[in-house]
Amino acid sequence: MTSPNIAIVGAGIGGLACARTLQQHGRSVTVFEREASPRSRWQGGMLDLHVDTGQAALRAANLFEEFSAVARPEGQEMRGLDPYTGALIHHELPVEGAGNAPEIDRGQLRDLFLDALAPDTIRWGHPVTSADALTEDFDLVIGADGTWSRIRPALSTATPIYTGDLLVETFLDADRHPEVALMVGNGTLAAKSGRLMLSAQRNSRGHIRVYAGLPAPADSRVDLLEVFEGWHDGLLDLIRQADGDFVNRPLYVLPVGHRWDHVPGVTLLGDAAHLMPPYGIGANLAMLDGTDLATAIISHDDLDAAVRSYENLMLPRARAAAEACAELTATLVADTVVDVESARHHLNDRIQRA
Structure with missing residues (x-):
């Protein structure tokens, strides 16, 4: 069977996780990124990578050791202060074990993937305006292009709210x-x-x-x-x-439970598929989406069947995460920092069970 020619739109950590995993198994992949270079802009703050999502993706991409070398376990410390007195009302220290979620700079994490890709995988300074711009040259176009995805309209009429x-x-x-x-x-x-x-x-x-x-x-x-x-x-x-x-x-x-009818030759991952509030979940899910999609492609002889298998796994998981985020948003309006931390743990548990 001829290896499918795959395009990924967006060089964020979700798209790069997919590209890295595909290349490990000898698959052809090209990443299109509108930014001119890897250092065109600051990539964001720290991310805590969870065992069953972000860390699982790094293991699938064979980059867990590299991650462990630069991660900051001490970054898991959480301090909650009373806004008016400044008193410490909640203090959570890092713990070893199954719930360990070390922090890493988003830019450092992105660099791990960039350094692991074959030269010239990424076409910097190449914005893609629609899926149609690529479908004649590629067997599969993957929209990993975030909030204002240009690939999403090929599958869905939903727009960010x-x-x-x-x-x-x-x-x-x-x-x-x-x-x-x-x-x-x-x-x-x-x-x-x-x-x-x-x-x-x-x-x-x-x-x-x-x-x-x-x-x-x-x-x-x-x-x-x-x-x-x-x-x-x-x-x-x-x-x-x-x-x-x-x-x-x-x-x-995006609306809770955002989904689409399968369209051959196009799919989405990360924020392009399931944009949620910034509660430390989206980046973890984007990476897992990327490695799950790559694994499905590697594991199936039929590309369309692979994408269907991925979407059947990813969409219910994304719905559970979005529902949990909506619940946490309601908690954030009413509750104290202590309660919010408990809600965040509950959110992670919900996603892991999905």
């Missing part, structure tokens, strides 16, 4: 702000009141990423010190002492 919540992102240099760094600790710090949230996340190389969450129009320009007036000074220093620009990250989701 704005949640009404805006994340504003900036960063701090830990060496320049030792008191703030001490407050944040080795992992993630969070404080919340209703739909208002401030969090900080320790990345590698002394980098602290800061996120302010609030209900606001997607294109808002807000005065964060005014929004968080009355919060503890230590928390407000996350804003006052920022070393970087403030960047809006409006939160969009």
